[in-house]
Every structure is written in structure tokens, then in C-alpha cells.
Amino acid sequence: MKITPKFGIDQLVFGMQQENVTAIYGMPDKIYKDEEENLVALYNSKKLRLTFYMEEGFRLGYLIGSNDNLEIFGQKIIGMEIGKAKAMLIENGLKKWTLEAFDSYENYFNEDNWIILQTEFGEVTKFEIGAIINDKDEFDWKFKK
Template sequence: MIINLKNGVDQLLFGMKQNHVEAIYGKPDKQYKDEDGNVICLYNQQKWSLTFYEEEDFRLGYIICSHADATILDKKVIGKNIDEIKQALPFKSWTKEDFDTTENHFNESNWLILQSEYNDIIRVEIGAIINDKDEFDWKFKA
């Protein structure tokens, strides 16, 4: 399962609407709205949480993936040591944020978060990129 930084995951592209996603992957296993009115869709088999932004006409803008086969630049990441993966990736600018048992390692240029627990990556979060005009750079063209 390829994580395409700045673009999406697998066949998902930032900017898709829920009907586009459902045409490929079917109905989500669970769906709810968050406190901002965004629609969150969970796909159990793919181990995805997909966020469709209410303020952006419900376009796909954020993906959380914890699938064991998730790869970034041909490197499997889930379950791998965070420091080894960060060194293996070509991105050198990381911001680290500590939580109770987890840490978020954020690379802003790719809008990438590697979340680790006990030094192992447990999930990957990627978001749509915002361009120089302060607008989302949607990859899906309907």
C-alpha cells in the first residue's frame, strides 16, 4: 500500500469526494462527523481514516493509515523503528511532539506525520498540501 506523499494513498487522491472513494473501495465500515462538521470515514480492511473537509465541499483532505503494508518511498514503515525510518527517508526537517505514550514526528514540506509508540511507528498521517496562494493543491481532477 503506497503512501504517495502530497497526493494520497493507494488509489486515493486528495480532492476526491466520498462518492469517488466509494466507487473504488465501497462504503466505509463506519462514518461520523467531527466537531468541525467534517465527515470521517473508516475503512477497516485498509486501516484508513479518511477526512472529508466540510469547508472544502467535502473533499478528501486528510488520511490516516496504519496498514502493515504501508510504504513511503518503497520503505515499509508500520512497526519499524522511528529513528531508522527517519534516517532512511530523504527529509531532514522533523518536528517532534510528545504525548503520553506516543510521539508525532512531523515533516511540514510533505505534510507527513509518523506517529510512534515505544519507538515503533504505529500510524502514518498525510494531509493535502496548501499552495503559495494559501489554497489546497487538490490532486483529483473530476
Template sequence: MHFAKNFANFATKLKNMKINLKNGIDKLLFGMKQNDVTAIYGKPDRNYKDEDNNVIFAYNALKMRLTFYVEEDLKLGYIVASSPDLELFGTTIINKKITDVKKELAPKGLIKFTQEEFDTFENYFNEENWIIFQTEFDEVVKFEIGAIINQKDEFDWKFGKK
């Protein structure tokens, strides 16, 4: 019974994962530390270091990979996500045609994208919001969002701000 209740609570956390431009995804805010994240989502399924010694948390059920920057006191600075529950401005984006996603985002002011091609993948990067839509076969398969760098060339950490 205890497991079922905990799983139900965890499962509700997975639905409607709202992308908050310039801030993070769902309850994740840029600038959080590892313990802030584990307090919300529990221990990650994988915890490792990348080639730059940044700490990476991977959550299988959330389909998210979180990067904590070693040079920024291990603050959360980058999120890669592929959950079909991801929502931007109330609409899902994963597994949708990139042309449809761009059409839906245009009235919200998201129109400027730099396009890069890699084999069968294409990235659509919006610098103002530091987001990437990664597509394969014209469908969005992955979403990336990074902490914004301000006018002083410093990260604009959102966690702990009033």
C-alpha cells in the first residue's frame, strides 16, 4: 500500500511537465543544487560526470538529463528532455512535426531559430530563450533548455530569487 501511494504521487509529478522559458522545466529552476532536485524527484537513475567534470543526473521516468555545472558551484544549468508530457505554452511538443510546433509558437513571439543539421537530426536553436528543438525525420524528439546569460556575461540563476 505504501509503495502504491508513493508511486501514485510520483506519477502525478510526471504529467504536464511545463516548460518555463528562461527558468527551467516543471519544478526545476536553474540554479538549484543537487539536493534541491533530489528533494523533489528523488535519487536519479544515473549519476555521473561528463568530460568537463559537470555532474549529470538522469531520470528515466521523467526522460530528463540534468547538468550541474562544476564551474558554477554545481548549480543546475542545463536540461535535456524527451518526455511526451512536455508542454510549452499549454501544448505538447515531443513527437510533433517541427513545422506545426513553429506555427504554434509564432503567435507567442518565438519565431527566430537557427537551424543546424547533423546526419538525420536537425537542431532548431532560439538564442533569446536558450532552447533547442532537436528533430529527426521532421519530428521533435528532444528539447533542451539552458540557463540564460545576462548582460554582465553571468548566468541568470532563478532559484532563490524573489
């Protein structure tokens, strides 16, 4: 499952509607609304959580994955030691990272590509990626109908 910064994961592209996603992956295992009335879809076998933003016409705007087959720049990221992961990402142009630590977890955030590496015990356990906001302060939707 290839991660493409600023675009999405696998065949999922930021800006898709739920029907575009179900045409590819079928019905999700669970659908619910979060506290902001966004639609959240869980695909258990793919270990993906998809968020469709209510205020944006329920377009796909955020993805969280923990699938062992997630890869970025040709390398699998889940289970990778965080130092090695950051070095590989920096080498591929994702240079600025900020750290947020709590309990046994650490989150490494790259704002330019809206990516979060969630780690525990020094290894990447989750990969989060969101749609980018452009210079006009609008989402830069990559999906074209």
C-alpha cells in the first residue's frame, strides 16, 4: 500500500467521496460520526481509518493506517525504528519534524506534508496523513472526478 505525500494512500486520493471509496474497497466494517460530525470509516482488513470532512461536503481529508504493508518511498514504514524512518524521510525531502511526546507514545509531525508518525517503544506504529491546505487557505483536493 503505497503512501503518496499530499495525495493519499493506495488508491485513496484526498477529495474522494465515500461512494468513490466504496467502489474501490467495498463497504467499510464500521461507519460513525466523530465529535465534529465528520464521517469516519474503518476498514479492518486494511487497518485504515478514513475521515470524510463534513464541512467540505464529506470529502476524504484524513487517513490513519497501521497496515504492515504501508510503504513510502519504497520502504515499509510500520515497525521501522523511528531514527531510521526519520532519516529515510529527510533524505526524500520531508525535512522538518516536530516532536510531541506523551506517556509511551511519541508523535513526529511534518506540517509541510501533513504527516504524523506515531511511535511506541521507538518504532512506528501508525502513519497519519491529511489533505494539504494551499496558499488560499483552502484544501488542495487531488481527486478529480
